[in-house]
Amino acid sequence: MPHEVRGVVAKSKGAPVSVETINVPDPGPGEVVIDVQACGVCHTDLHYREGAINDEFPFLLGHEAAGTVSQTGAGVASLKEGDFVVLNWRAVCGECRSCLRGKPQYCFSTHNAQQKMTVDGIELSPALGIGAFSEKTLVAAGQATKVNDAAEPEVAGLIGCGVMAGLGAALNTGGVTRGDSVAVWGCGGVGDAAIEGSRIAGAHTIIAIDLDDRKLEWAKEFGATHTINSSNMDTSQVIEAVQSLTGGNGVDIAIEAIGLPATYEQAFYSRDLAGTVVLVGVPNPEMRIDLPLIEVFGRGGALKSSWYGDCLPTRDFPMLIDLYLQGRLQLDRFVSERITIDEVENAFHKMERGEVLRSVVII
Ligand SMILES: [Zn+2]
Numbered sequence: 001m002p003h004e005v006r007g008v009v010a011k012s013k014g015a016p017v018s019v020e021t022i023n024v025p026d027p028g029p030g031e032v033v034i035d036v037q038a039c040g041v042c043h044t045d046l047h048y049r050e051g052a053i054n055d056e057f058p059f060l061l062g063h064e065a066a067g068t069v070s071q072t073g074a075g076v077a078s079l080k081e082g083d084f085v086v087l088n089w090r091a092v093c094g095e096c097r098s099c100l101r102g103k104p105q106y107c108f109s110t111h112n113a114q115q116k117m118t119v120d121g122i123e124l125s126p127a128l129g130i131g132a133f134s135e136k137t138l139v140a141a142g143q144a145t146k147v148n149d150a151a152e153p154e155v156a157g158l159i160g161c162g163v164m165a166g167l168g169a170a171l172n173t174g175g176v177t178r179g180d181s182v183a184v185w186g187c188g189g190v191g192d193a194a195i196e197g198s199r200i201a202g203a204h205t206i207i208a209i210d211l212d213d214r215k216l217e218w219a220k221e222f223g224a225t226h227t228i229n230s231s232n233m234d235t236s237q238v239i240e241a242v243q244s245l246t247g248g249n250g251v252d253i254a255i256e257a258i259g260l261p262a263t264y265e266q267a268f269y270s271r272d273l274a275g276t277v278v279l280v281g282v283p284n285p286e287m288r289i290d291l292p293l294i295e296v297f298g299r300g301g302a303l304k305s306s307w308y309g310d311c312l313p314t315r316d317f318p319m320l321i322d323l324y325l326q327g328r329l330q331l332d333r334f335v336s337e338r339i340t341i342d343e344v345e346n347a348f349h350k351m352e353r354g355e356v357l358r359s360v361v362i363i
């Protein structure tokens with residue numbers, strides 16, 4: 001029996017989202033239906049609503065979610081009814097050239113459910129193939145990762161997107177380890193997660209850079225050892241400030257969590273020789289960067305980008321939830337407020353004003 005449930009839909013470009021009755025089919029082969037318990041509000045949901053991702057409206061929004069398995073389709077051996085799961089948008093195929101070379105975290109052929117959920121008979125495009133501002137959602141079994149059910153759903157779900165991106169930018173892409181110095185540009189959810197990741201990895205200097213003193217206070221709670229408010233500083237002043245906190249040398253790992261050419265340039269010049277720059281902020285397609293090629297060459301090291309924190313959900317999600325349950329990872333600190341499914345539009349505005357790290361819809 002298909003299910004009729006409530007879900008948050010973006011019907012047209014820029015229009016406020018609305019709660020609609022969604023039709024969720026029974027799971028087909030390789031699919032599962034999830035009873036969503038909590039789903040965080042992410043910038044990407046807002047980008048879908050604004051038509052900035054693509055124009056495949058209507059969208060079923062929401063993708064940072066945790067819940068329990070309600071039904072499994074044919075051939076699903078990895079999950080059973082009642083399992084507590086975090087949803088992911090990296091269901092690895094196991095067959096592409098990256099998977100075959102033993103690097104499934106870069107899988108080039110991730111997959112989603114084959115069947116479509118609908119609203120008024122119209123097929124929905126689920127955000128990042130998930131669509132979890134909804135009482136139930138349909139995903140591929142590989143998009144649901146079982147974790148310890150002792151974690152609260154509103155905390156666990158955050159591992160599914162922005163917090164994973166930031167933690168992974170430090171832990172996986174940047175390879176931060178004990179004794180490293182790190183600087184992070186942008187202290188929203190992703191940047192603070194990069195700070196938290198650097199802290200648990202043992203970085204001994206963690207410099208947080210933002211324009212907003214309130215965000216710099218959040219950064220300190222996550223483990224920033226120093227903060228720089230760059231609102232009245234030019235690029236060279238920011239670089240000098242980072243160097244002065246690192247013996248004149250710059251940082252080992254510079255993590256850009258905004259996605260702007262100006263801050264990327266600051267990150268590029270603020271790292272030590274042979275250091276690593278990690279871009280985890282998402283630029284828009286019009287942005288350009290102009291760097292002297294001799295500096296790219298002469299400084300050595302690595303310029304990397306971090307997609308979804310280079311995470312492998314089956315490896316990273318259960319481990320990070322366990323660290324949280326052991327009191328070693330501050331995941332709950334990312335939850336700024338708990339809201340209802342009717343309050344997503346309002347939460348977008350709070351996010352745009354920078355008032356929250358994460359609003360989480362409790363379903
Ligand atoms: Zn693959």
Ligand SMILES: [Zn+2]
Binds near residue numbers: 042064161
């Ligand atoms: Zn997201």
